[in-house]
Amino acid sequence: MTKPNVLISGASVAGPALAYFLHRGGYDVTVVERAPALRDSGYAVDFRGTALDALDAMGIRDELRDHETRMRGTTIVDETGNEIVQLPAEAFGGELEVPKRDLTRILHRITADDVEYLFDDSITALTEDAAGVTVEFERHAAREFDLVFGADGVHSNVRNLAFGTNDDVLRHLGMSGAGFSTPNYLGLDGRGLLQPGKAAVYLFSTSPADRLTVSLSFATDSPALDRRTRAEQEQALRAAFAGHGWEAPRLLTAMSEADDFYFASSCQVHLDHWHRGRVALLGDAGYCAAPTSGMGTSQALVGAWTLARELSAAGGRHEIAYTAYEQRLRPYVAENQAAGRHAAASFGGEAPPSAP
CATH class of the missing domain: 3.50.50.60 (FAD/NAD(P)-binding domain)
Structure with a gap:
């Protein structure tokens, strides 16, 4: 047959x-x-609930455990980088989290x-x-x-x-952003730093430890930037983060040098x-x-x-x-x-x- x-x-x-x-x-x-x-790009991804059963059905849950990020939590900071509160790993990760x-x-x-x-x-x-x-x-x-x-x-x-x-x-949720990696100049080790807001910065390091994963998100009114050139996307990011302090200026420079840059809107x-x-x-x-x-x-x-x-x-x-x-x-x-x-x-x- x-x-x-x-x-x-x-x-x-x-x-x-x-x-x-x-x-x-x-x-x-x-x-x-x-x-x-x-x-070969993308943030860490996590699994919850029934998804773990799907991993078991494929026989790969134990293997994925060997790649677990082992994040220890995220620190929320203000516009100057001062700590506001520390959140446990469970606040952002699932029951199992691995690099995508x-x-x-x-x-x-x-x-x-x-x-x-x-x-x-x-x-x-x-x-x-x-x-x-x-x-x-x-x-x-x-x-x-x-x-x-x-x-x-x-x-x-x-x-x-x-x-x-x-x-x-598509239903646009009012956010777009870029992701890329850069040398881990902050020495982060299993913890993330998040500066929330309409122009938000999220930084973390897992594996390899010498690389810093960067997420720059900002408020937008449509997903149109997804189809623009990288130069246009970078220009939009620079405009969104204009005047921001803390690590933003250094990260914007690193963005242009990154060979793993990608851009997406939350839809x-x-x-x-x-x-x-x-x-x-x-x-x-x-x-x-x-x-x-x-x-x-x-x-x-x-x-x-x-x-x-x-x-x-x-x-x-x-x-x-x-x-x-x-x-x-x-x-x-x-x-x-x-x-x-x-x-x-x-x-x-x-x-x-x-x-x-």
Whole structure:
């Protein structure tokens, strides 16, 4: 009997996790990723609740323990750097916290022998009929798949192609920001420093200890800067932090010198449905809760695990599986998105307390 042939767009967290579970369930899986290689950036990510069960289901929780950041808490400081209060590690981290690069490497390693990865490529068209989905790529020849999954982030290409919509399903939470690393000139060791406000600075060091991870966040009224050039993004950051003291001037200089700079806005994705025909969305592509929720990675893993289990329970009948997947996961997503909105407001964003 021929194995069902599926395509997943996105090789960060949700995509490889779904690839693992689907391969184990008897699917022939291909993952396409726009980046030329496995991404090696991102903050530390944490896991809570059901996400830990998903890690156990993949057999990687103990391995991830070896990469634990072991953060010891965060010190809140004022505009001059004077301490206001110390917060325990639990205030920002989950039950397990690791650098994102370690998670993505492990997920890739446990799937690479069984899953076909197409790096440096992207989907350009999806054409569905009764037999499946014809997928056209930028670089590879067109291929036929039984099912297609979008795990390609908040600005999902699959969502845009399959649903005919993109930015109008985004809900901006009033914050944008940049992340990068620089030498650990402050000598931080397992603790973070946070200067909150409409222009906020968060600094911490985990591994390697000689590097300082920097987050610069500021109030914005749209996610438009996400698509601007790095020079324009840096200009916006300099304007937002103009006149700020403490470490801001030195960090702005380090920003321009960083080779791992990335920029993103705090957005949520709100869709009436996470599937259309043979195409389904998961993780940030379908229901981003925003980084302020602290649940993005957990939500990606739980979404992948839930979707795979529902496909198995439905015997591969995607219409039944997709509906059950949404019904089971929506309460969890709604709770995480509410937490993301409230956290954004507390950090200086403009997010109202309820969903539209």
